[in-house]
Amino acid sequence: MEERPVQARFAHLADLHIGAWRERMLSTLNMTAFAETISACILKRVDFVVIAGDLFDGNLPDLGVVREAVTHLKRLSDHGIRTYLTYGSHDYSPTGTSIIDILASAGLFCRVSPEGDHQTADGEGLRLPFVIDQPTGVKLTGIYGRKNGLEAALYQDLDRTWLEEEEGTKIFLFHSAISELQPVGKAFEEGVPLTLLPRGFAYYAGGHIHTRISVQMDGYGTIAYPGPLLGHQIQDLEALAAGASRGFFLVTLRGGEATSEFIPVHLPDVIVERVDADQKSPAEVTALLEEVQNSLDVAGAIVLLSVKGTLSSGAPHQVGFKEVRQHLEADGALVVKISRSNLRSPDKAEQMITGENRDEIERTIFAKSTATFSPDSKITDGKTRKILEFLTGENGVSTAVRLLAALEEEKREDERKDDFTLRIRRGVEPLLRHQEDR
Template sequence: MHFKTINMYLKFAHIADCHLDAFNRNKFLYSQLNLSFTNAINSAIKNKVDFVLFSGDLFNNASPKIETLVFAINELKKLKTKNIPAYIIAGSHDYTPSGSTILNVLNAAELAKNAYSPVFEDKNQNNQNNKPKLQLIQHKDANIFICGIIGRITGLDKQLYSQLKIEPKKNAFNIFLFHNGIEEFKPKNMKNTNFLHLSELPSGFDYYAGGHIHSFFKTKINNNKNLLVYPGSIYPTNISEFENNKSFGYVLVEVNEDDIELKKINTIPMDFKVIAIEKNIIKLNELELEILSNIEKINCENKIIVLKIKALIEDGKASDFDIGKIEDRILSKGAKKIEKNLSGLVSKSIFNAHFDANISTKELEHF
């Protein structure tokens, strides 16, 4: 790769979509997510990074519970103690229309600098051409400049890209934080969502630090001169991510004189395997046999087993299903923990009484 010569060596961690405070009602997964975050922070420190970027959705919501906030503060304090600054933008989850987000608290406590800071340079705000300018943060006194645009729900951040004046510094290394998808690189399962076009991104940045897309993605843009990267989430944030996403963690970025090297760092504290069974109509004993045969096929040793069953039972009630037998088999194969969701298990007699079997589909998506 040939990038602009910047005459410097620098190393940073690019983290996104932590969604701290997700799994609020599941103590085990809540602590696994937190451990994943701790792993990311410890790894960044161990790798002696110059700074850490957070590209949105640090929290799962704009008002996380106090316990989660205290946890995040203690982790960010570790960076502060090591003199490693953190630069952050709000994402679609931790943003509020009023602009009052919990990230303002972190900014005020000097634990993470808000990289989204537009200012009117001209006091006359009635002037039509007077666009607010996105301020660049200089990293320490190095030739490195950082700014970013918040993510807002349903792509409402899109207009900010045209409304703001964004000018990277000349002869410096410029980083742009954003929290949105890019139409040109849209994941297949998001084809009905509207994202930004590549041409809408401000030009002239060396590293485009993305968030919002929960799986790792990297590409060269602007005639192969610059990098656009999504690290993906540090941990699954719902059941479909346990099933579909391949890797979780952050990206370690090393910039040399004319090269940028990316390393994907895994932050998962405990491996997991998913057993997902979906049957239109099945007898109880056949369902049981099918699950047991699936269990035999996988290595459960020291893993979390995520069990998701959705089926219409032909000959009995959902409560007749012997989950204890299934759990015993999984544990006997050395699993550390079972996370199960059986809310999609419905008996045919109830279904026939005009009960919508799909009613629990939404629940299935969240533990």
């Protein structure tokens, strides 16, 4: 069979999280991996690059970091390679201008999802515009990501038929978990069902899920997530320790169909060690840590030490963390991260609420409060019961998390009080309305 001519070749990147990590070395390693990714795109002579959200770790990152990232992105345009992107949950700004908008205005790349909040009048579907990559004729559109899956409402409003009727080879950029494609053991409860995506696109360039996925779905083309480079949280480093490879997809479009190949990018080894400090004295924990340190070959590696449990006596600061860290660094470890937020003194064990991150702590607190709320069993009215249902148990926690995200928005400096109130109402009402419809 004769192969059809290549229409375009592009690189699919996502979740770069530039500017993440407080440790200078980790942020440098992430930037180096990004630079290597850009070089690989140039070497592979792609026509364009798509970035499916979370290019930056925040909407207004440190300017030194921005400057460095810009020099790499500029290398793409210097080679005639176009860049198309959408915001992710990290670099979207609910209240104002994101660094993405500034760089898009400067012509460094093209943002395919429209700026700011989409608002559609009642009963009218959301019609996303297409951007055409002129040299190849490929058409791109997409939906950005927001925190806690707040973008889900946009999918509900989407005019899919309108997108499906557009002719040509189309790419859809998005930054959301798709319910049907969740990695095992990592449920994103805010997932968007596959049926809410428009059909018939050649390639669906995803971001948000930090696990590499690439599947062909009936009626859809290739749906893919490349995953992050170094990522932005401990779990991303732990995945590296478990053997995950990081990089991007090199995609070839031929006759309206996509084939892809994963291009790995080099990252240092990650070593994870967990130390159980339960019912041990600070001196015993120090000895355990020294034993671990002596048993490891840490040269050129990122070392993550996690120390958990309730000490039998004393306090966490009496453990020799500083010495252990110095030893590991002297042995050539690139970075040593010691997590001891779950290490407690015997007397303080009771009153603490613990969790790996802010989201987890919030969820624990909400779970505690919703557990004490039990609606009157005498209420039999169907509608009331339905409303009560999403205020109790797991539903209650998820409602609370979404409401918190919607209410977290702050008043813009130049915004009138009435406009601010209206904006908050618009954020909150669909949450309650969609819950009610379920």
